[in-house]
Amino acid sequence: MSVRTAVPIAMRVSWLVLFALVIGEFVTDLPGPGWATTSLPAVVVFALMAATTVLQRRAAAPRGEPRPPVEVDPPVTGRWSALNSPADRTPSHGTHVYGQTYAIDIVADPETGEGAPPARPAFRWLWPVFRRNGAFPAFGLPLLAVGDATVVRASDGQRDHVSRNSLAGVVYLLLIEGNIRSILGAHRIIGNHVILDLGGGTYAVYAHVRRGSLRVKPGDTVRAGQALGQVGNSGNTTEPHLHFHLMDGPDLDNARGVPFTWRGVGVPANGETFTVAERTGERAGERTGAQAESRAAGQAESLPGERAAGA
Structure with a gap:
């Protein structure tokens, strides 16, 4: 699997994890302090999303001299x-x-x-x-x-x-x-x-x-x-x-x-x-x-x- 294929998949997985964390916070009583069960994972997910966004844009950018129109x-x-x-x-x-x-x-x-x-x-x-x-x-x-x-x-x-x-x-x-x-x-x-x-x-x-x-x-x-x-x-x-x-x-x-x-x-x-x-x-x-x-x-x-x- 190429980087350009893997990055969009990682982005979607990050969003799904974030949604799961939000839903889990509201419908379940997760063990442990809130910062450990929700806040910290959410920060990690947001960081992953930001990284995958940058990687996706860089991977899609043209390489070398532009082709003639x-x-x-x-x-x-x-x-x-x-x-x-x-x-x-x-x-x-x-x-x-x-x-x-x-x-x-x-x-x-x-x-x-x-x-x-x-x-x-x-x-x-x-x-x-x-x-x-x-x-x-x-x-x-x-x-x-x-x-x-x-x-x-x-x-x-x-x-x-x-x-x-x-x-x-x-x-x-x-x-x-x-x-x-x-x-x-x-x-x-x-x-x-x-x-x-x-x-x-x-x-x-x-x-x-x-x-x-x-x-x-x-x-x-x-x-x-x-x-x-x-x-x-x-x-x-x-x-x-x-x-x-x-x-x-x-x-x-x-x-x-x-x-x-x-x-x-x-x-x-x-x-x-x-x-x-x-x-x-x-x-x-x-x-x-x-x-x-x-x-x-x-x-x-x-x-x-x-x-x-x-x-």
Whole structure:
């Protein structure tokens, strides 16, 4: 077992031991003084957790000179804006873990005007605390293969939760939900996802995919531009968006990040808006149909009676 595999396991074990100590303190009368049965073990566990966090980040950091950026097609069409971009800093999300050194988040940013899709809701300090996914223009938009590839991972069984784009929502995400998801592992952080083997030791990750939207399964071969699924709001997210990155292996706990550049777009910086034209041909027609279908589903989801699920 490699260090990069062992460290995440040690982290989860540390959390479980800590929970066991807390539960044991409340439901049982352990023999001996409290400092020996609870406080001291808790300090040891916290120290172990801090050490494993440092080791995990160091083990995931790129080694040697960075690889040249791998040029791939954009994973979407239409008008989008970039967030947490590697054009501004690396690691772009503040950590190297899960191979996301050069990861990027993008949100749909459609042109406003009569007949245009609704604008992306802005962050609110107080109200509303959350919004339904149908309020965000990214939700349900098609995700496209960035190159000819083989599907190595595909999972879309996790639910799409409501947004966390308010102060209360972000605090909840950072202090409670994010930590719980970290304990449960990478698949709970990235939510529904698909991983493509692009060849040459390069793998593409699409995270936070919409529940039940994937059209591919492990072992399938796909062509550049082929529809894979739809943008969702599963996993560790504040709102519907696409998290995309390249890495050097198919295992999120073991992979290291690989720089990318999108053909015709480059690497958009934070807040930069870019537009990818719809491609012509049979696959473009498939995507247009998928987009119309997803829009109808998004409208249905915004109706009263939708289950407002927490994390």
